[in-house]
Amino acid sequence: MNAPDAQTLLPVSGRGVFYDGRSAAHHDVIVELAPQTLRMHAEDGSVLAEWPYDALETHSAPQGLLRLGTAGNPVLARLEIKDPRLIAAIDARSTPVDRAERIERRLRGKVIFWTIAATASLLLVAIVGVPLLAAEITPLIPYAIERKLGDTVDAQARAMLDTDHQGAAFECGNAASERAGRAAFDKLIAALQAGAALPFPLNVMVVRKKDANAITLPGGHIYVFAGLIDKAQSADELAGVIAHEMGHAAHRDSTRTLVESAGLSFLFGMLLGDFFGGGAVIYTSKTILQTSYSRAVEAAADAYSVRLMRRIGGDPRALGTILTRIAGSTHPGPKILIDHPETPDRVAAIERLAGSGQTRPLLDSADWAALKTICSGA
Ligand SMILES: [Zn+2]
Numbered sequence: 001m002n003a004p005d006a007q008t009l010l011p012v013s014g015r016g017v018f019y020d021g022r023s024a025a026h027h028d029v030i031v032e033l034a035p036q037t038l039r040m041h042a043e044d045g046s047v048l049a050e051w052p053y054d055a056l057e058t059h060s061a062p063q064g065l066l067r068l069g070t071a072g073n074p075v076l077a078r079l080e081i082k083d084p085r086l087i088a089a090i091d092a093r094s095t096p097v098d099r100a101e102r103i104e105r106r107l108r109g110k111v112i113f114w115t116i117a118a119t120a121s122l123l124l125v126a127i128v129g130v131p132l133l134a135a136e137i138t139p140l141i142p143y144a145i146e147r148k149l150g151d152t153v154d155a156q157a158r159a160m161l162d163t164d165h166q167g168a169a170f171e172c173g174n175a176a177s178e179r180a181g182r183a184a185f186d187k188l189i190a191a192l193q194a195g196a197a198l199p200f201p202l203n204v205m206v207v208r209k210k211d212a213n214a215i216t217l218p219g220g221h222i223y224v225f226a227g228l229i230d231k232a233q234s235a236d237e238l239a240g241v242i243a244h245e246m247g248h249a250a251h252r253d254s255t256r257t258l259v260e261s262a263g264l265s266f267l268f269g270m271l272l273g274d275f276f277g278g279g280a281v282i283y284t285s286k287t288i289l290q291t292s293y294s295r296a297v298e299a300a301a302d303a304y305s306v307r308l309m310r311r312i313g314g315d316p317r318a319l320g321t322i323l324t325r326i327a328g329s330t331h332p333g334p335k336i337l338i339d340h341p342e343t344p345d346r347v348a349a350i351e352r353l354a355g356s357g358q359t360r361p362l363l364d365s366a367d368w369a370a371l372k373t374i375c376s377g378a
Contacts (some may be wrong), residue, residue, distance in 0.1 A: 013032045014030075015081075015086075016028075016080060018084070019076075020078075021078065029041055029042060030204065036050045036052060036053065037050045042126060052173040053090075053093050055071050057071045070072055074166040088222060117254075135256060137259055140368050145369075147219045148264075149219060150217055150219015151218055152218065153218055155284050157217055160285060170373045172226060173374050173375075174375075177376055178374050178375065181373040181374030181376065182374055187233055188371065190369075191312050191362060192242060198220070198246070200219075203221045206229065207226065209226060211225050211227045211228075212225065212227040214297065215336040216253070218252075218255040218258050222245045222246070222289050224238075224241075224252075226375040232322055234318060235367070239309065239314055240322060241322060244302060244319060247301035247302070251292060251304070257287065258284055261283070261284050298342070298346065303353055306319070306354050310354070316354035320350040320354070342377050346368065
């Protein structure tokens with residue numbers, strides 16, 4: 001007599017709760033164990049998500065609850081299951097050995113680092129409070145972790161910036177008529193990156209927003225708004241602003257804001273193996289978009305821009321020129337680049353650091369004319 005196959009006794013569907021990772025809302029779902037994938041159906045039968053078994057990842061959860069996500073997915077979608085028989089059925093179908101090993105590997109490194117960080121942070125909180133703590137902790141965060149946090153915040157911040165819900169078209173440079181502009185922009189960015197030699201890669205993109213602004217998120221994501229390119233009268237002016245944003249990235253200013261705003265919950269959330277709950281990501285992304293930096297932080301990014309522009313043979317004063325031009329015409333909204341009353345002081349400091357002397361334009365006139373068309377399509 002053959003013993004019945006354990007799998008045939010287990011259910012092939014059951015109930016769960018699905019969090020899409022983009023909003024705080026949760027959905028009661030029917031979980032279907034398809035041959036290769038786990039499918040989540042809404043009440044109306046539509047498929048909300050479908051995850052291959054070999055990509056499943058377990059996250060820390062209270063006793064008796066299985067909390068699943070997928071590997072390498074910056075969106076924090078989660079599925080929670082309480083039914084022990086359904087949990088057993090999922091375990092039987094996925095590859096628990098690989099899963100356990102992968103998670104253990106990730107946790108080991110994370111726990112060692114965050115145990116040290118959390119201990120240090122508790123001491124620091126006791127002594128000096130959170131802002132200084134953030135300044136002390138931020139330089140200790142490995143770039144790989146900043147990158148992962150950055151990707152999470154980026155997905156959320158991008159959705160917040162894309163107020164007209166343009167989706168993929170939010171980014172300039174992909175339409176056929178914008179390709180030449182994109183090529184010229186990439187050339188300018190390559191020159192800046194070569195000069196900066198940062199220890200992590202940047203992701204610099206132009207987006208369809210009319211404000212003359214730019215913003216840097218953790219993990220090296222830099223958004224240049226179309227309105228800034230409209231206002232720029234030379235490639236060097238644009239480069240000066242982007243170099244200023246690269247200064248924020250190099251100084252990890254937005255990462256510090258993230259640690260400050262998310263605080264200890266962030267550290268302990270990391271320690272427990274889950275980066276954030278969905279609500280914390282939304283709150284943190286909003287804070288990063290709305291923060292204006294102190295005068296000292298802006299001055300340091302300006303000084304970085306001057307040094308970088310000089311290193312690559314550009315005009316280090318061009319940043320001051322464009323700041324002066326846009327200071328009178330700012331829109332409400334994230335004040336990342338401009339702080340009105342301080343603009344004349346900033347420009348004076350930039351000019352003092354930059355000195356005088358002739359420079360050659362970073363892009364020739366044909367490339368600059370092309371770059372101006374990077375948001376012309378769509
Ligand atoms: Zn700035």
